[in-house]
Amino acid sequence: MLTQTFNPQAINTQIVGKIAPAHPVSDQFGAITGHVGLVAIEFSYRKDEEIYGEDEPAEYVYQVVSGAVRTYKLLSDGRRQIGAFHLAGDVFGLESGAIHRLAAEAIIDTTVRLVKRVSLEKAAGTDVQVARKLWAMTAGELRHAEDHMLLLGRKTAMERVATFLLEMDRRLAVAGMMALPMCRRDIGDYLGLTLETVSRALSQLHAQGILGFSGARQIVLRNRQRLHNLDA
């Protein structure tokens, strides 16, 4: 489990170097790599492929170029808690220490950009702007985790699903429609529910006209206000 099982330069990679970020303001990763002149490499993973395991050495920090990633923890009997979904532009695998605290897998075919963690650490050691940015990114993850603890500890199934839909709507809606990359089981493992409970909640919202389907994973929110009301 502790061995690095791939060599990013071996398969389907591309040296990117200094990149003009696609989203100059919001692209935190590009802001750093561009600023410090780090070399970034692109790498692709197929659906359900492991990117790194829990408790593996944190050799790289990643940014999703396209696709989607889940990070999760497992109990010994297989129960799984997904901590976060990472979509295009998101950074994941950033650790202050040397070990990944969650495992990461591609949800669908995914391309990532990656840099060595030690090179970021080194940059942070000479540039306080970089150090500040790394802290802010970790703090952003902490904020999400704190919100998610409230959801997992205290919200009902319908409230959790409503929260999830509003989060995904905010993060990946295009033209009022969202194309979910993940299956019902992933959603359940993110929300601390079973896939059946997620499906029932979505069906109920559909029956109430709050959302529309075009295929199980293509969802249109028809009434965000009522969804907000369902979310505690």
Added chain:
Amino acid sequence: MLTQTFNPQAINTQIVGKIAPAHPVSDQFGAITGHVGLVAIEFSYRKDEEIYGEDEPAEYVYQVVSGAVRTYKLLSDGRRQIGAFHLAGDVFGLESGAIHRLAAEAIIDTTVRLVKRVSLEKAAGTDVQVARKLWAMTAGELRHAEDHMLLLGRKTAMERVATFLLEMDRRLAVAGMMALPMCRRDIGDYLGLTLETVSRALSQLHAQGILGFSGARQIVLRNRQRLHNLDA
């Protein structure tokens, strides 16, 4: 909610200045304040007193000198999720941004040491060691939150209570005994359970000889191995 309702220098305070930390290695806060020469102030809160509210400006960063603190989020109908308990030596209220994401209250009579957040920010802007330390502290909180999401999303009531006991044993046991500062309701709100379920789990562990009571909050773990087995 957004107004700062106390003046730390007004009541029962004491200017501490550069402190020789009681725990030279583990005292992260002292390491910073001592290193940079920041002025720390001591302040005391009575049991159940609010230290700061959710979404208040983060004017200070705190370290527990004595006592215990809970940080939590509320839903509009009063449901509460406690994110963490902070015991002697722990830092809390550290934010990368300008706002506190959780509220904080004293669980029992508590004394804290505090420094202005902006002074820490300033120190981090000139000293990369300080910046590194602040990042590491936030990353430590994130690690705890990630572990706690797994607990809240996927563990059974007995597993949660076992995890809680092992955590408190590690953090506050003296001579094999722990004196819990918090009530059953606080434990429940930390574990995503009701106070009755917490009580029943503790009674069951007592009946099995895994722990001993001397008063409801004085607990001795008699068999850590069996407790570990109960914790997934």
Added chain:
DNA sequence: CGTCCATTTGAGGTGGATCAACCCTAGTGG
């Protein structure tokens, strides 16, 4: 010694889990 909470314990209810079909659709191969 009495009061006030915190805690424990009991009885019963329920939201979500589990177990089990069934359905839909995208992909595959003929």
Added chain:
DNA sequence: CCACTAGGGTTGATCCACCTCAAATGGACG
């Protein structure tokens, strides 16, 4: 182009872990 298949999704029936409501007990403190 269509039949077949497999995996994901939906829906139904039942179960049970935990919640809710209620009452008794206990311990700390005046």
